[in-house]
Amino acid sequence: SNRARKADNNLSQGMSGEKKDDEAKSEEEELKNEKDMFNSLAISVYERGLSECPTVESLWVSYLQCMFRLVDQDRQAAGCIPLGQSRHASLLKSACARSVRNCPYSARLFCMKMKSLAILAQVGATVFDPDEIMAVATEAVNDGFMASPEAQLEVHLNALRHVQRRIMALSCTSSPEEGGAQPRAYDASEPMDKSTKKKRRNRD
Numbered sequence: 001s002n003r004a005r006k007a008d009n010n011l012s013q014g015m016s017g018e019k020k021d022d023e024a025k026s027e028e029e030e031l032k033n034e035k036d037m038f039n040s041l042a043i044s045v046y047e048r049g050l051s052e053c054p055t056v057e058s059l060w061v062s063y064l065q066c067m068f069r070l071v072d073q074d075r076q077a078a079g080c081i082p083l084g085q086s087r088h089a090s091l092l093k094s095a096c097a098r099s100v101r102n103c104p105y106s107a108r109l110f111c112m113k114m115k116s117l118a119i120l121a122q123v124g125a126t127v128f129d130p131d132e133i134m135a136v137a138t139e140a141v142n143d144g145f146m147a148s149p150e151a152q153l154e155v156h157l158n159a160l161r162h163v164q165r166r167i168m169a170l171s172c173t174s175s176p177e178e179g180g181a182q183p184r185a186y187d188a189s190e191p192m193d194k195s196t197k198k199k200r201r202n203r204d
Helices: 002-052 057-078 087-102 107-122 130-142 149-171 194-203
Strands: none
Touching: 002 057, 057 087, 057 107, 087 107, 087 130, 107 130, 107 149, 130 149
C-alpha cells in the first residue's frame, strides 16, 4: 500500500541520514587523529634538534612559534572552556624556561617567554601575574648576558606592554547592564545610552 511504501521510504531516508552522520563523524575523527599525529611528530623533531643544538636561538624561536599555534588550536577546540594544564600548555611553559636558560643573551626569547605567560593566562591555563612578567625582565637583565642597552630596554618595554594590555583589557570588561561581563578590546567603541547623549548635548 501507499502508506507502507511511505513508511519504508522514511525509514530508509532516516537510516541513510544516520549513516551519513556516522561517516562525517568518522572522517572528523580521522582528521583529528592525523593532526594530533603530525603535531606530536613536529614536537619530537624540535625536541630532538634542540637536544643536539640547544644554544641555537633561531631553533628555539621556531619551536616556540609552533607551540603558540598548538595552544591556540587547543583554545579553538575547547571553545569557552578554560584549557587548564593541557599538554601543549605545559610544554610551552617548559620550552620557554629552557630557551632562556640555554640562550640567556636573547632578548627575543625573553620577550617570547613573557608572551607565553600572557597567552597561557588568556586560555585559562594560568592566572596572569604582572610580578611574574616583571620577574622575567629582571632575570634577563640581572643575569649579565645581555650586554646591549638596547636589548635590555626592549625587554623592559615588552614587559610594560603586556602589563598595560592586561590592565586595559580588565578595565574594558562590559558591565552587567550590558549583558554580562564580556571582555571587550580596550580600543573598541563603547556603547552609549540615550540619556548620556542628551546630557552631552545639553552641555554643548
